[in-house]
Amino acid sequence: MPTNTPVNSSANANSLMQQAAQSIISGSTGNPSMDIGALVKSLVNAKTAGHAASLTASQTSSSTRISAFGALSSALGALQAGLTSLTNGGLQSTFTAVASGKGLTATSGAGAVAGTYTVGVTQIATAQALSSAGFTGNKALGTGTLTLSLGSQSFKVEVGGTNNTLSGIAAAINSASNNPGISATVINGTDGAHLVLGSSKTGSANAISVAVGNVANDNGLSSLGVTSTADTTGGASKIDSANSAAAWRQSAAAQDAKFTINGIASTSANNAVSGVLTGITLNLSAAAVSATDTQTLTVSTDTKSQAATITNFVNLYNTAVKTMGALTSYTEGANTQGALIGDSTLNTIRNSLASIVARGVDGAATENGHGRMNLMAIGIKLEKDGTLNVDSAKLGDALSANPTAAARLFDPTNGIGTRLNDQITHFTKKDGMIDVRTNALNADLKRVTQQQSDLSNYAAQLTKQYQAQFTALNTLMARMNSNTQYLTRLFGGANSSGTLANK
Template sequence: MSSISNTSSAASTAAANAALQSAAQSIISGSTGNTSMDVGTLVTALVNAKTAGQAAALTAQQTTDNTTLSAYGALSSALSALQASVANLANGTTLSTFAATASGTGLTATAGAGAVAGTYSVAVTQVASSQALSSAAFGATTQLGTGTLTVSLGGQSMNINVDSTNNTLSGIAAAINSGTGNPGVTATIVTGTDGAHLVLRAANSGAANVINVSTSNITSDTGLSSLGVTSTASTTGGQSSITSANSSSAWSQSGFAQDAEFTVGGIAASSASNSVTSAISGVTLNLATASAGTTQTLTISQDTSAESTAINNFVSLYNTVVTTMSTLTSYNSSSSSQGPLLGDSTLMTIQNSLANIVGGAVGSGTTGTTLAAIGITLKDDPADGTMVVDSTKLSTALTSSPATVAALFNPTNGIAEQLNTSITNFTQTGGLIDTRNTALNTDLKSITTQQSALADYTAQLTSQYQAQFTALDTLMATMNNNSQYLTALFGGANSAGALASANNN
């Protein structure tokens, strides 16, 4: 508050005056022979008398500038929070939000950009899955021979060199997992009652992602050649099939490579993934196993809950800006204290600009629409400046008059876009607040320079006065000693003196 700075300056001046009076009394006492002068106190008092007023004024201005900078910081934070809250209202994203609801289990959906309201019948025949193959059983430590295994998946492949250091099932599994250029095949060892099995799994689902293993350059073969397997992708929407290189050591499928097969409104579709983005524009279908064999109704509707939350959040943060500005411009007559930005032209410009936007209409003439049309009005007290939301009226507008809401928050000249543009002008580099802060920081640098110069002057003056009054104190002490000697010798008002006493004798 500015009154605090003024009080501090006045107190500093009063203290300096009191010290000066005390120093003057020290000179009088020293000159009359009562005591010697208090040089330190005298010098401090005289220096303070010359510098205290300026020092206090600089400190007071420094405090005012820093307080004002903090005030603009608080205002900028409130404005930035408001701008963040209106971003998606300004660009139309929030008012294009849709919710997706399925009537059964195993099918969920999310609606994004490009979605439109509608109802769809979704029948799922099968969900997408990835292939998993299990080899025949071997001894866990059996050495299977040496050679080369070529492992491929969906048209990509890698070669695994099998030698005496890795020709057990576990060694081969480790080589596959760490192989350079692995196309997306993971290998594990599963041990059952019949022995150890090499299990290969495809990372990606879909009919085309089948695993093939071929062998070559085999020597000392004790089972390595039987690890060859050929997988065939289904071309009719069914499951993958396999052919083992050695029928006596056959591979088996524990998981099938297949696409998701479904219809939307009777239109057949498929997907290698259970996250389907290509079937309905702007909608992602998520298929789980439970959806297979079901026909469900998928409803895409406007997400009025998300829109209501966004609009209420906008009102709340606008009110925060208003109350912040109110605090910064407050005045308390009982204590004569005031907010740091009371009467500040920059804040008044921002305040009026925001009020005009939220109180104005979007559109012109009879087509203009205000926030009041969707249940957002100013409080009854016009001096308050904050807004209130009629939840029932807003809900009705979102449900029954979405065009009105869309017009108010259109991305061209809607309420949110106007606020977004104005706040950018206020807070950007070179904007109103930045210009004011730059001036304040320049003033603070000037104050620091002045304080440094004043400190140098204070030190110089102290040194000068110290020398002068020390010399004066010495002179007065000598004069007092001489005066006392002459009085003792010649007498004074109350004594005859040593010479007079001698003559009388």
């Protein structure tokens, strides 16, 4: 990295020496006052300026290189983050799932397989809701204990003198810390106030029951007991008419979703159905329900998402390549150049990544041996400057017509993404190549800082030494000057006959 600092420092040092010499000459030829401070500063600077400039240049160079390796590490880290779906099989598991009718949507995930399926929905999963009989006025209902159950989970609510109204009981239910998912509210109708209980969980197993115990001063509290019976076949829940029908009404039943896939019947406690069709989550709604009609679910490769993932990888790879190019750039005549020109670490990293991208992956066996496939197979060209160029049309066509090409190029075991990821980890990990170089540069900075401190101490000692020497010299010169003036007056000078001459 060219710099004019040493030349300028040498010129400054020579100038300072000339100033010091002139100061001495002036003082010895009759100048009554020598500027000792300026003289000492000039001499000390002349002694230390060159070394100080050299240390500053070294410090600047090391700091610049550390920053350069930081920029390189950041670019490689961004590239590595973009490789995730190219190393974990995610690219090969990118599918779309589209239904032909209403009320049915689907999302795909790992394990999905392209195919066409017939789906029929006869019932969706719902959550139970119960309404109590009406109570006139906001009266006290008595005290006791309510044990509420949601499926197999239960909790207790103590009803005392401060919360024994419908609104107080609803608030106590909602605030119970171990409530598994029962909400309570009060609805005021023409026949009075009703306590309404609802479940946050769908499915026939999540039916609500209320047991009332330890009742005292009963004024309607005992009528809040209700027993719900779940349908073990996934059908609608019911309330026990023997002790509940008179006081409670089921406004919505707890039931499972019921559906068929390719004629195979299945149920689900909720409407986000997973685990029935591998890699696919079905989302059911009431619009899909039909006693006779079915609709078609088509699972196919999502080539648009795949193309976006691959294009993102190319952009991040190009950013890393351009970063390395900027760090090693050279412009003739420029004051500053790339911070890592000729750096062996950067060259090793650049060549390693370029080799992986250019080499591609081994393909299927051929008559001539083992075949090979590179990125050109999916419309990605390696340019002379090391960057990659995506032909979007060719990429889309390749993903549609030859999905195995992308699968082989980005195979999780030994594909391009996996090998790039492993190589970047080798470069950026602790004690990796970049870390070793950065640590060495930091050690250089530490040494330079110590040398600067030592030079500063030396300059202080030299200043003290010169200060004492030139103070003594100035005193001597002043005495000599005084003697000269005396002798001139005594013996006469150029314009005087002198004191002795008149005697």
